[in-house]
Amino acid sequence: MSAPATRRGLREQGAERFAVPDAAGSEARRRGAMSRAGRLVVDVLLWAAAIAGTICMVLVVLALTAQITLIMFRTGSMSPTIPAGSVAVVQQVPASEIAVGDVVTVDRPGDLPVTHRVTSVAPGESGEQRVLTMRGDANAADDPYSYTVESVRVVLFSVPGIATVIVALGDPVVLGGLTIAATALVVWAFWPRRARGATGVDS
Structure with a gap:
């Protein structure tokens, strides 16, 4: 018992x-x-x-539609407004729309473009042309010569300190690594998973 x-x-x-x-x-x-x-x-x-x-x-x-692109600032000629290492968003516009005080990028044949502030605007030989005098905000004097242009790229706004990141992203090795990582992430996220407890045998 x-x-x-x-x-x-x-x-x-x-x-x-x-x-x-x-x-x-x-x-x-x-x-x-x-x-x-x-x-x-x-x-x-x-x-x-x-x-x-x-x-x-x-x-x-x-x-493609509004002619808006990016430019990078390698020097500090526009400091402190736009320090070196900044990236600016610019838009292509007719030179006739430019006024004193605008910050514009002017293409120079055989040389790098220059981005400075407009200090004076004068008529050119044609109705579309303008003769611009410009100066970097960090410079004590105007540029040594004027620029005769029909169109320029006006700076809409700038973001400091991200030029290095954009340059790095343009490196083929970095770009390839990011592409592979993104592909692996998407495949892993959407790969079908067997429900827990499933036997895998049809009844």
């Missing part, structure tokens, strides 16, 4: 009965939390890639 059950014995039996399931449940919750955290990181990276892609497409459309 077995000994009568006591409250202590029943509690110990209950603890033994639920010890393993509780541990298994805790492990499952931990793995679930890690899975959710990983999914959140992937979602953030995918959104960042989507936003970057959208910005690139918008810039291409603007370049």
